[in-house]
Amino acid sequence: MxxxxxxxxxxxxxxxxxxxxxxxxxxxxxxxxxxxxxxxxxxxxxxxxxxxxxxxxxxxxxxxxxxxxxxxxxxxxxxxxxxxxxxxxxxxxxxxxxxxxxxxxxxxxxxxxxxxxxxxxxxxxxxxxxxxxxxxxxxxxxxxxxxxxxxxxxxxxxxxxxxxxxxxxxxxxxxxxxxxxxxxxxxxxxxxxxxxxxxxxxxxxxxxxxxxxxxxxxxxxxxxxxxxxxxxxxxxEVRYELMNTEDAELILVAYGTTARICKNVIKLAKAKGVNLGLIRPITLWPYPDQAFEETLDKTKLGYLVVEMSEGQMVQDAKLAVNGRKPVHFYGRSGGMVPSPEEILNKVMEIRGGNQ
The missing domain is CATH 3.40.50.970 (Thiamin diphosphate (ThDP)-binding fold, Pyr/PP domains)
Known part of the structure:
Protein backbone atom coordinates (compact mmCIF):
# COMPACT_ATOMS: atom_id res chain seq x y z
CA MET A 1 0.00 0.00 0.00
CA GLU A 237 -22.24 6.42 -14.57
CA VAL A 238 -24.45 8.03 -11.89
CA ARG A 239 -22.69 8.29 -8.53
CA TYR A 240 -23.89 9.60 -5.17
CA GLU A 241 -23.58 9.11 -1.42
CA LEU A 242 -26.45 8.70 1.05
CA MET A 243 -25.90 9.43 4.74
CA ASN A 244 -28.37 8.84 7.57
CA THR A 245 -31.41 8.87 5.26
CA GLU A 246 -33.33 5.92 6.74
CA ASP A 247 -35.52 7.99 9.07
CA ALA A 248 -34.69 11.67 8.62
CA GLU A 249 -37.00 14.56 9.40
CA LEU A 250 -35.25 16.54 6.67
CA ILE A 251 -32.65 15.50 4.09
CA LEU A 252 -29.90 17.93 3.14
CA VAL A 253 -28.75 17.94 -0.49
CA ALA A 254 -25.23 19.24 -1.09
CA TYR A 255 -22.07 18.50 -3.08
CA GLY A 256 -18.38 19.25 -2.81
CA THR A 257 -17.14 21.33 0.12
CA THR A 258 -20.69 22.22 1.11
CA ALA A 259 -21.49 18.54 1.64
CA ARG A 260 -18.63 18.31 4.13
CA ILE A 261 -20.12 21.22 6.04
CA CYS A 262 -23.54 19.53 5.98
CA LYS A 263 -22.07 16.41 7.58
CA ASN A 264 -21.15 18.60 10.55
CA VAL A 265 -24.68 20.00 10.53
CA ILE A 266 -26.01 16.45 10.91
CA LYS A 267 -23.85 16.02 14.03
CA LEU A 268 -24.96 19.34 15.52
CA ALA A 269 -28.61 18.55 14.84
CA LYS A 270 -28.32 15.11 16.42
CA ALA A 271 -27.12 16.75 19.65
CA LYS A 272 -30.40 18.70 19.62
CA GLY A 273 -32.45 15.56 19.00
CA VAL A 274 -33.04 16.33 15.32
CA ASN A 275 -32.38 13.57 12.77
CA LEU A 276 -31.08 14.85 9.43
CA GLY A 277 -29.93 12.96 6.35
CA LEU A 278 -27.77 13.85 3.37
CA ILE A 279 -27.83 13.23 -0.37
CA ARG A 280 -24.41 14.04 -1.83
CA PRO A 281 -24.34 14.03 -5.63
CA ILE A 282 -20.91 12.90 -6.83
CA THR A 283 -21.93 13.20 -10.47
CA LEU A 284 -23.68 16.52 -11.12
CA TRP A 285 -24.36 15.29 -14.65
CA PRO A 286 -25.82 12.77 -14.85
CA TYR A 287 -27.78 13.91 -11.81
CA PRO A 288 -28.67 11.21 -9.24
CA ASP A 289 -32.46 11.32 -9.49
CA GLN A 290 -32.65 7.81 -8.03
CA ALA A 291 -31.22 9.09 -4.73
CA PHE A 292 -34.46 11.01 -4.27
CA GLU A 293 -36.58 8.02 -5.27
CA GLU A 294 -34.79 5.97 -2.60
CA THR A 295 -35.39 8.54 0.13
CA LEU A 296 -38.74 10.08 -0.76
CA ASP A 297 -40.74 8.01 1.73
CA LYS A 298 -38.09 8.32 4.46
CA THR A 299 -38.21 12.08 5.01
CA LYS A 300 -41.00 13.91 6.82
CA LEU A 301 -40.22 17.50 5.88
CA GLY A 302 -38.63 17.00 2.45
CA TYR A 303 -35.26 18.31 1.31
CA LEU A 304 -33.00 21.28 1.96
CA VAL A 305 -30.59 22.11 -0.87
CA VAL A 306 -27.46 23.83 0.43
CA GLU A 307 -25.09 25.50 -2.04
CA MET A 308 -22.42 28.13 -2.42
CA SER A 309 -24.59 29.76 -5.07
CA GLU A 310 -27.96 31.43 -5.38
CA GLY A 311 -29.72 28.09 -5.79
CA GLN A 312 -28.67 26.54 -9.09
CA MET A 313 -28.97 22.88 -8.03
CA VAL A 314 -32.46 23.50 -6.63
CA GLN A 315 -33.87 23.06 -10.13
CA ASP A 316 -32.53 19.53 -10.51
CA ALA A 317 -33.62 18.57 -6.98
CA LYS A 318 -37.16 19.81 -7.68
CA LEU A 319 -37.29 17.90 -10.97
CA ALA A 320 -36.22 14.73 -9.16
CA VAL A 321 -38.79 15.21 -6.38
CA ASN A 322 -41.48 16.20 -8.91
CA GLY A 323 -43.69 17.98 -6.38
CA ARG A 324 -44.00 15.01 -4.05
CA LYS A 325 -42.17 16.65 -1.14
CA PRO A 326 -41.10 20.22 -0.33
CA VAL A 327 -37.68 21.36 -1.56
CA HIS A 328 -36.16 24.20 0.48
CA PHE A 329 -32.99 26.20 -0.18
CA TYR A 330 -30.19 27.81 1.77
CA GLY A 331 -27.16 29.30 0.08
CA ARG A 332 -24.32 31.79 0.23
CA SER A 333 -22.64 33.31 -2.79
CA GLY A 334 -19.84 35.58 -3.91
CA GLY A 335 -17.21 33.53 -2.10
CA MET A 336 -19.03 33.31 1.23
CA VAL A 337 -18.91 29.83 2.79
CA PRO A 338 -21.94 28.79 4.88
CA SER A 339 -21.25 27.80 8.46
CA PRO A 340 -22.78 24.70 10.08
CA GLU A 341 -24.58 26.93 12.58
CA GLU A 342 -26.38 29.02 9.97
CA ILE A 343 -27.46 25.92 8.04
CA LEU A 344 -28.76 24.43 11.29
CA ASN A 345 -30.69 27.65 11.93
CA LYS A 346 -32.38 27.18 8.54
CA VAL A 347 -33.21 23.58 9.48
CA MET A 348 -34.81 24.74 12.76
CA GLU A 349 -36.75 27.42 10.86
CA ILE A 350 -38.17 24.75 8.52
CA ARG A 351 -39.06 22.53 11.48
CA GLY A 352 -40.71 25.44 13.26
CA GLY A 353 -42.82 26.25 10.23
CA ASN A 354 -44.07 22.65 10.11
CA GLN A 355 -45.11 22.23 13.74
Missing part, protein backbone atom coordinates in the same frame (compact mmCIF):
# COMPACT_ATOMS: atom_id res chain seq x y z
CA UNK A 2 1.31 3.47 -0.87
CA UNK A 3 1.86 6.01 1.88
CA UNK A 4 -0.25 9.08 2.33
CA UNK A 5 1.34 12.43 1.53
CA UNK A 6 0.20 15.93 2.47
CA UNK A 7 -0.63 17.87 -0.67
CA UNK A 8 -2.48 20.97 -1.79
CA UNK A 9 -5.56 20.11 -3.80
CA UNK A 10 -4.40 21.72 -7.03
CA UNK A 11 -1.06 19.92 -6.90
CA UNK A 12 -2.77 16.62 -6.13
CA UNK A 13 -4.84 17.10 -9.28
CA UNK A 14 -1.67 17.36 -11.33
CA UNK A 15 -0.07 14.30 -9.74
CA UNK A 16 -3.23 12.23 -10.18
CA UNK A 17 -3.40 13.20 -13.86
CA UNK A 18 0.25 12.26 -14.39
CA UNK A 19 -0.33 8.87 -12.75
CA UNK A 20 -3.40 8.38 -14.97
CA UNK A 21 -1.04 8.66 -17.99
CA UNK A 22 -1.91 12.20 -19.03
CA UNK A 23 0.53 12.99 -21.86
CA UNK A 24 -0.33 16.61 -22.61
CA UNK A 25 -1.40 19.58 -20.50
CA UNK A 26 -2.48 22.89 -22.01
CA UNK A 27 -3.56 25.73 -19.76
CA UNK A 28 -3.49 29.37 -18.78
CA UNK A 29 -3.09 30.77 -15.26
CA UNK A 30 -6.10 31.99 -13.31
CA UNK A 31 -6.68 32.02 -9.56
CA UNK A 32 -7.54 29.79 -7.69
CA UNK A 33 -6.31 26.93 -9.94
CA UNK A 34 -2.93 28.23 -11.09
CA UNK A 35 -1.01 25.66 -9.03
CA UNK A 36 -2.36 22.90 -11.29
CA UNK A 37 -0.49 24.39 -14.24
CA UNK A 38 2.55 25.22 -12.10
CA UNK A 39 2.79 21.61 -10.92
CA UNK A 40 2.47 20.26 -14.45
CA UNK A 41 5.08 22.75 -15.68
CA UNK A 42 7.58 21.25 -13.24
CA UNK A 43 6.70 17.58 -13.64
CA UNK A 44 5.64 16.94 -17.23
CA UNK A 45 8.95 17.82 -18.98
CA UNK A 46 10.81 15.51 -16.59
CA UNK A 47 8.66 12.65 -17.94
CA UNK A 48 9.11 13.68 -21.60
CA UNK A 49 5.49 14.74 -21.69
CA UNK A 50 4.00 17.98 -23.00
CA UNK A 51 3.31 21.05 -20.88
CA UNK A 52 2.37 24.20 -22.74
CA UNK A 53 1.14 27.48 -21.30
CA UNK A 54 -1.07 28.79 -24.06
CA UNK A 55 -1.52 32.46 -24.91
CA UNK A 56 -5.17 32.29 -23.80
CA UNK A 57 -7.86 29.96 -22.55
CA UNK A 58 -9.27 29.80 -26.08
CA UNK A 59 -5.92 28.64 -27.42
CA UNK A 60 -5.55 26.09 -24.61
CA UNK A 61 -8.84 24.30 -25.28
CA UNK A 62 -8.12 24.15 -29.02
CA UNK A 63 -4.73 22.62 -28.27
CA UNK A 64 -6.58 20.01 -26.22
CA UNK A 65 -8.80 19.40 -29.28
CA UNK A 66 -5.74 18.75 -31.44
CA UNK A 67 -3.95 16.50 -28.95
CA UNK A 68 -7.12 14.53 -28.12
CA UNK A 69 -7.58 13.89 -31.82
CA UNK A 70 -4.34 11.92 -31.89
CA UNK A 71 -5.64 9.60 -29.15
CA UNK A 72 -3.33 10.63 -26.30
CA UNK A 73 -4.67 11.46 -22.84
CA UNK A 74 -4.74 15.23 -22.40
CA UNK A 75 -6.25 17.83 -20.10
CA UNK A 76 -6.70 21.48 -19.29
CA UNK A 77 -7.60 23.32 -16.11
CA UNK A 78 -9.07 26.71 -15.39
CA UNK A 79 -11.46 28.63 -13.16
CA UNK A 80 -14.89 30.07 -13.90
CA UNK A 81 -14.25 32.94 -16.39
CA UNK A 82 -11.67 30.76 -18.10
CA UNK A 83 -14.25 28.01 -18.61
CA UNK A 84 -16.54 30.52 -20.30
CA UNK A 85 -13.78 31.24 -22.80
CA UNK A 86 -13.28 27.51 -23.38
CA UNK A 87 -16.98 26.86 -24.05
CA UNK A 88 -16.78 26.94 -27.85
CA UNK A 89 -13.85 24.53 -27.90
CA UNK A 90 -15.57 22.19 -25.44
CA UNK A 91 -18.56 22.00 -27.79
CA UNK A 92 -16.25 21.22 -30.74
CA UNK A 93 -14.58 18.48 -28.70
CA UNK A 94 -17.95 16.98 -27.75
CA UNK A 95 -19.13 17.19 -31.35
CA UNK A 96 -15.97 15.49 -32.59
CA UNK A 97 -16.33 12.82 -29.86
CA UNK A 98 -12.89 13.31 -28.39
CA UNK A 99 -11.91 12.24 -24.86
CA UNK A 100 -10.25 14.76 -22.55
CA UNK A 101 -10.28 15.98 -18.96
CA UNK A 102 -11.33 19.50 -17.99
CA UNK A 103 -10.74 20.84 -14.47
CA UNK A 104 -12.78 23.75 -13.11
CA UNK A 105 -11.80 25.13 -9.70
CA UNK A 106 -14.74 27.47 -9.22
CA UNK A 107 -14.46 31.06 -8.01
CA UNK A 108 -17.20 33.56 -7.22
CA UNK A 109 -18.98 35.39 -10.03
CA UNK A 110 -20.56 36.64 -12.22
CA UNK A 111 -17.97 38.57 -14.18
CA UNK A 112 -14.47 38.60 -12.75
CA UNK A 113 -16.14 38.27 -9.37
CA UNK A 114 -13.61 37.21 -6.75
CA UNK A 115 -11.09 34.48 -6.07
CA UNK A 116 -12.91 32.93 -3.11
CA UNK A 117 -14.63 29.50 -3.36
CA UNK A 118 -18.05 29.18 -4.97
CA UNK A 119 -20.35 26.68 -6.66
CA UNK A 120 -21.95 29.14 -9.04
CA UNK A 121 -20.81 27.33 -12.21
CA UNK A 122 -23.33 24.50 -11.72
CA UNK A 123 -25.61 25.65 -14.55
CA UNK A 124 -22.65 26.14 -16.87
CA UNK A 125 -21.24 22.68 -16.16
CA UNK A 126 -24.50 20.71 -16.23
CA UNK A 127 -26.80 22.68 -18.53
CA UNK A 128 -24.73 24.78 -20.93
CA UNK A 129 -21.04 23.81 -21.12
CA UNK A 130 -21.14 25.03 -24.73
CA UNK A 131 -23.48 25.55 -27.66
CA UNK A 132 -25.53 22.77 -29.23
CA UNK A 133 -27.20 19.60 -27.98
CA UNK A 134 -24.64 17.94 -25.74
CA UNK A 135 -23.77 17.06 -22.17
CA UNK A 136 -20.63 15.83 -20.51
CA UNK A 137 -20.04 13.91 -17.28
CA UNK A 138 -19.31 16.25 -14.35
CA UNK A 139 -17.77 14.97 -11.12
CA UNK A 140 -17.91 16.94 -7.86
CA UNK A 141 -15.42 15.66 -5.25
CA UNK A 142 -15.73 16.67 -1.61
CA UNK A 143 -12.16 15.91 -0.51
CA UNK A 144 -8.72 15.95 -2.05
CA UNK A 145 -8.56 12.15 -1.84
CA UNK A 146 -11.83 11.84 -3.73
CA UNK A 147 -10.64 14.42 -6.24
CA UNK A 148 -7.57 12.29 -6.93
CA UNK A 149 -9.67 9.15 -7.30
CA UNK A 150 -12.21 10.84 -9.57
CA UNK A 151 -9.54 12.27 -11.87
CA UNK A 152 -8.27 8.77 -12.57
CA UNK A 153 -11.87 7.61 -13.10
CA UNK A 154 -12.67 10.60 -15.31
CA UNK A 155 -9.92 9.75 -17.79
CA UNK A 156 -11.32 6.23 -18.10
CA UNK A 157 -14.87 7.49 -18.61
CA UNK A 158 -13.64 9.97 -21.22
CA UNK A 159 -11.92 7.18 -23.16
CA UNK A 160 -14.78 4.72 -22.80
CA UNK A 161 -17.43 7.08 -24.14
CA UNK A 162 -15.26 9.38 -26.31
CA UNK A 163 -16.38 12.49 -24.45
CA UNK A 164 -14.96 15.44 -22.56
CA UNK A 165 -15.29 14.97 -18.79
CA UNK A 166 -15.18 17.68 -16.13
CA UNK A 167 -14.00 17.44 -12.54
CA UNK A 168 -15.40 20.48 -10.75
CA UNK A 169 -14.20 21.61 -7.34
CA UNK A 170 -14.29 24.97 -5.61
CA UNK A 171 -11.48 27.30 -4.64
CA UNK A 172 -11.33 25.83 -1.14
CA UNK A 173 -10.66 22.30 -2.45
CA UNK A 174 -8.02 23.64 -4.78
CA UNK A 175 -6.15 25.57 -2.09
CA UNK A 176 -6.52 23.42 1.03
CA UNK A 177 -4.08 20.68 2.06
CA UNK A 178 -5.02 17.13 3.09
CA UNK A 179 -3.34 13.72 3.30
CA UNK A 180 -3.82 11.84 0.06
CA UNK A 181 -2.96 8.35 -1.14
CA UNK A 182 -2.32 7.61 -4.80
CA UNK A 183 -3.85 4.17 -5.07
CA UNK A 184 -2.94 1.59 -7.66
CA UNK A 185 -5.85 1.10 -10.04
CA UNK A 186 -6.41 -1.54 -12.67
CA UNK A 187 -8.72 0.79 -14.57
CA UNK A 188 -11.46 -0.12 -17.02
CA UNK A 189 -11.18 -2.35 -20.06
CA UNK A 190 -11.14 0.39 -22.68
CA UNK A 191 -11.71 0.17 -26.43
CA UNK A 192 -8.80 0.64 -28.81
CA UNK A 193 -8.66 4.15 -30.26
CA UNK A 194 -9.09 3.12 -33.87
CA UNK A 195 -10.69 6.52 -34.58
CA UNK A 196 -7.56 8.55 -33.75
CA UNK A 197 -5.90 10.77 -36.37
CA UNK A 198 -2.38 9.43 -35.85
CA UNK A 199 -1.43 8.05 -39.26
CA UNK A 200 -2.95 5.26 -41.30
CA UNK A 201 -1.49 2.42 -39.21
CA UNK A 202 -2.51 -0.10 -41.85
CA UNK A 203 -5.90 1.52 -42.58
CA UNK A 204 -7.01 2.21 -46.13
CA UNK A 205 -7.67 5.87 -45.33
CA UNK A 206 -6.60 8.46 -42.83
CA UNK A 207 -8.98 9.13 -39.95
CA UNK A 208 -10.51 12.62 -40.02
CA UNK A 209 -11.53 14.47 -36.84
CA UNK A 210 -14.41 16.84 -37.45
CA UNK A 211 -17.56 18.32 -35.92
CA UNK A 212 -18.82 20.05 -39.08
CA UNK A 213 -21.88 18.58 -40.84
CA UNK A 214 -23.19 20.79 -43.64
CA UNK A 215 -26.15 18.55 -44.48
CA UNK A 216 -28.98 18.81 -41.96
CA UNK A 217 -29.93 15.16 -42.09
CA UNK A 218 -26.33 14.12 -41.43
CA UNK A 219 -26.07 16.51 -38.46
CA UNK A 220 -29.36 15.23 -37.05
CA UNK A 221 -28.09 11.68 -37.38
CA UNK A 222 -24.92 12.65 -35.53
CA UNK A 223 -27.00 14.27 -32.79
CA UNK A 224 -29.11 11.13 -32.42
CA UNK A 225 -25.91 9.11 -32.07
CA UNK A 226 -24.64 11.47 -29.37
CA UNK A 227 -27.94 11.32 -27.49
CA UNK A 228 -27.75 7.54 -27.41
CA UNK A 229 -24.30 7.85 -25.86
CA UNK A 230 -25.61 10.30 -23.26
CA UNK A 231 -28.37 7.85 -22.35
CA UNK A 232 -25.73 5.16 -21.80
CA UNK A 233 -23.79 7.51 -19.53
CA UNK A 234 -26.95 8.29 -17.56
CA UNK A 235 -27.63 4.58 -17.20
CA UNK A 236 -24.14 3.53 -16.14
Missing amino acids: SEKVLMKGNEAIGEAAIRANCQCFFGYPITPQTEVAAYMAKKMPLLNRVFLQAESEIAAINMVYGAAGTGVRCMTSSSSPGLSLKAEGISYIAGAELPCLIINIVRGGPGLGGIQPAQSDYFQATKAPGHGDFNMPVYAPSSIQEMVDLIQEAFDVADQYRTPVMVMGDGMLGQMMEPVEFKERSGRALPEKTWAANGRNGRAQHNVINSLFLKSDALEGHNRKLQEKFREIKKN
